Amino acid sequence: MTEQIQLETRDRVLHITFNRPDKKNALTHAMYARIVEAMRAAEDDEGVRAILFTGAGDAFTSGNDLADFRDTPPLGDDAPVTQFLQCLISARKPLVMAVNGIAVGVGLTMLLHADIVYAAEAAVLQAPFVDLALVPEAGSSLLLPQRVGHARAAEIFMLGKKVGAAEAYDMGMVSRVLKADELMPAAVKAAAALAKKAPRSLMLTKQLMRGDTAVVAARMAQEGKLFGEQLTSPEVLEAIMAFMQKREPNFG
Numbered sequence: 001m002t003e004q005i006q007l008e009t010r011d012r013v014l015h016i017t018f019n020r021p022d023k024k025n026a027l028t029h030a031m032y033a034r035i036v037e038a039m040r041a042a043e044d045d046e047g048v049r050a051i052l053f054t055g056a057g058d059a060f061t062s063g064n065d066l067a068d069f070r071d072t073p074p075l076g077d078d079a080p081v082t083q084f085l086q087c088l089i090s091a092r093k094p095l096v097m098a099v100n101g102i103a104v105g106v107g108l109t110m111l112l113h114a115d116i117v118y119a120a121e122a123a124v125l126q127a128p129f130v131d132l133a134l135v136p137e138a139g140s141s142l143l144l145p146q147r148v149g150h151a152r153a154a155e156i157f158m159l160g161k162k163v164g165a166a167e168a169y170d171m172g173m174v175s176r177v178l179k180a181d182e183l184m185p186a187a188v189k190a191a192a193a194l195a196k197k198a199p200r201s202l203m204l205t206k207q208l209m210r211g212d213t214a215v216v217a218a219r220m221a222q223e224g225k226l227f228g229e230q231l232t233s234p235e236v237l238e239a240i241m242a243f244m245q246k247r248e249p250n251f252g
Contacts, residue, residue, distance in 0.1 A: 021057025032080035049195035063105025133235035
């Protein structure tokens with residue numbers, strides 16, 4: 001299962017690639033565990049100065065693998081997905097994300113923890129948590145309204161609105177929009193440039209820009225509690241069954 005997460009370090013940059021293109025890079029517990037292992041090792045590795053995320057094929061990630069999460073609900077702090085979200089909050093080194101296609105659910109919320117986000121012109125961001133009878137995660141119920149305003153965040157979270165790359169740029173969700181063939185060269189160049197900077201200065205600057213991460217961690221814990229409660233609810237069962245059967249859910 002570890003081959004579904006490709007890891008490579010070059011020019012002091014750890015490249016993490018979601019490598020499950022046949023499933024639009026949907027993330028499983030095992031994939032999260034591998035990413036957590038790599039991110040924790042990178043934090044203690046002086047040979048790694050930045051981390052770059054991207055996806056294989058035509059997707060960044062379509063979010064969590066619903067069948068995997070249905071069979072093994074990610075409850076508690078030991079769940080790999082929870083540990084991954086904690087890694088995003090606590091990351092001291094710069095995070096660069098190259099969004100090459102759809103970024104759904106955690107594919108969107110993880111961008112709120114990145115320092116630099118480059119998106120391909122065809123990229124589409126979506127957070128259909130309410131459509132799945134769930135709630136936002138990764139502290140995004142706090143971070144997204146701060147970034148784009150309550151009204152636009154409500155459309156994204158409550159209506160499940162799809163946001164194209166150009167609109168995401170206008171909202172301040174991505175740093176740059178690039179042609180498909182320019183995306184990875186630009187992201188690699190940016191990550192390599194960060195890796196050449198004074199590392200302590202860079203980490204301190206990131207720390208100052210992020211502010212009090214304890215506030216985000218507290219919101220993430222609150223989200224996690226509600227997320228866990230919803231996972232075992234009849235609403236979620238109906239939403240997941242409807243999704244798999246390709247029909248509209250009935251919450252009546």
